[in-house]
Amino acid sequence: MTDRLNVCIIGSGNWATTIARNVGNNVARSQLLEPKVNMYVYEEYIDGRKLTDIINTTHINVKYMPDYVLPSNVVAYDDVVATARDADILIFAIPPTFVNSCCKTLLGKVKPMAHAVSLIKGFEHGDDGQIILISHLIMRQLKISCSVLVGCNLAHELANNHFAEGTIGCRDQKHMRILHDLFQSETFRCVVTDDADCVEICSTLRNVIAFGAGLADGMDLNENTKASIIRRGFLETLQFVDVFYPGSRLATFFESCGLSDLVTSCYANRNRKLAEAFVKTGKPLSELEHMLIVGHEPLGPITAEMVNIMLKKKGLEEKFPLFTVIYRICAGIYPLSRLLETLRFAREDIYHPNHIFQL
């Protein structure tokens, strides 16, 4: 086959830049991929120079990752259509709020058989109050299929070559191998599954659970209590996927998108800090939200609200006691003390992955 696949990256924030290093290095070595990678950079002036010019001459993204050098085959463009026009694989790594407008610009300008991969954390609000997954939004807008890469929520750790794992939820059988080889590096190990919805929703729901873990930290509850919040959150995630994205696999929750991301979030994530500050300072959430960089990480309270809307619609609030209590605490409906009470009385038999999976 002489036709090599063309890869482009849409976005130039720190996660996009970090992954551009892996992608740039991997395409250079590949027999199947075009060695040049286009990267769409939102044009800005840094000390009077265009950011794209700086990246293309120094190979350093001075704005977002000033300490790291990009491979020289990653080429910055300031025009998204020019970036993506010839691409067979489009990697999206932009803030979720830009997805809509970006797709509108690209519609009809990309190859009809192109495949998208979303690295975007977060979700879009549907008209009916439901969560719309970003990959669904891209598929709907661009009329091409879209996979997701989730995991490793701390970009600088990956950039420093600290060992980490990622999960690829791939919607197209024939792209599995290629996506795996595109993102993987010696320090970033990828596992591919076909369970794309589950992979993506896990990474959204964990922000709610991290917020709950932060509430426990703020109240100075002990480690064991926090562990039971994490555990119950994990079970409710399973149950949520079972109800709203049926047909997913249990094994997916054991991938890094499930368990590891949840653990990292509950100990290190900004939602956890936000919740802790919410309890300790007694200030309303609206005054504290600047702690999270808006557009980068979905807010636990907003996610909790969306989840609650979905649950309410199906009359399932009681079956998700943890998600429900976190939402109600955020909304000021319940006092903090209800968190513990909920754990205490939450029924154990409501759901169990017990519909018997023999090992």
Added chain:
Amino acid sequence: MADKINVCIVGSGNWGSAIAKIVGANASALPEFEERVTMFVYEEMIDGKKLTEIINETHENVKYLKGHKLPTNVIAVPDLVEAAKNADILIFVVPHQFIPNFCKQLLGKIKPNAIAISLIKGFDKAEGGGIDLISHIITRHLKIPCAVLMGANLANEVAEGNFCETTIGCADKKYGKVLRDLFQANHFRVVVVEDADAVEVCGALKNIVACGAGFVDGLKLGDNTKAAVIRLGLMEMIRFVDVFYPGSKLSTFFESCGVADLITTCYGGRNRRVSEAFVTSGKTIEELEKEMLNGQKLQGPPTAEEVNYMLKNKGLEDKFPLFTAIHKICTNQLKPNDLIDCIRNHPEHMDTTIMPSPKL
């Protein structure tokens, strides 16, 4: 059955005393149990007074759980056979090395239809090598069924009445309810599963993973790496149970004894703490045990050794790269720095074809 159920607690350490608070309260509140709960206490002299007498008069175990009142219906008994002879439920909560000896003393002296439940974390070395589960030892010696109780529980937090969850593994369904009633409290949530072996093995294997998490902390590799080690550790735990205790259920790992206990141990436990110091100080594990734990033994390294023995026997070392690497680091066959190289090509990462696994 008109006869009330007699309960005996074998052991009076920190965990034994904490659980006596719950068990004692339940025995006096619930009609099916005999109110009087006996507790075997290893007799010691404290300031010239017998410990059993102090407990029976002041209802405080001044040696092991100071500052907490035991229910008055918990009666300290210095003689093991005396404490246990009428019991229908025997709760074992003593250091694991005492178990074979205790069982010998009890053999033939207890009710033949009594049941046991082990709260003992750890395991014994099987003859010739490998892990021998404490509940198996008890069943073998006493010829009675033995359940287990494990979970993310720290004795002092339980005694304080802080909320936590726990898992009872009880192979025989018919004892599940009575055991749950005996241990359940407002702040102590019990879930009963039938998968007793998996519950108990989780309690041992998590300490190996915690050593790995401690090495990562010592190497300052960050939260993503630590999460990856915890996840790979869980995957190896599941695989280990699948190979050596077949027939277990995946759902058991979702219980408190599985993920929850693993996570707390990897963030808070002493295996983690000492392993971190092992990397940063360059001292041996033995030296650190002396310095940091007053000479008490860590459970992670010996567990890793026995597990390694079992894996080697089956030629499975390379299928368990994390467990294997941790054992080799503890025994100085590898440097802590080598940990990541060992798990870079984990079997979990090599499989790019999709494993058919059950759908939800």
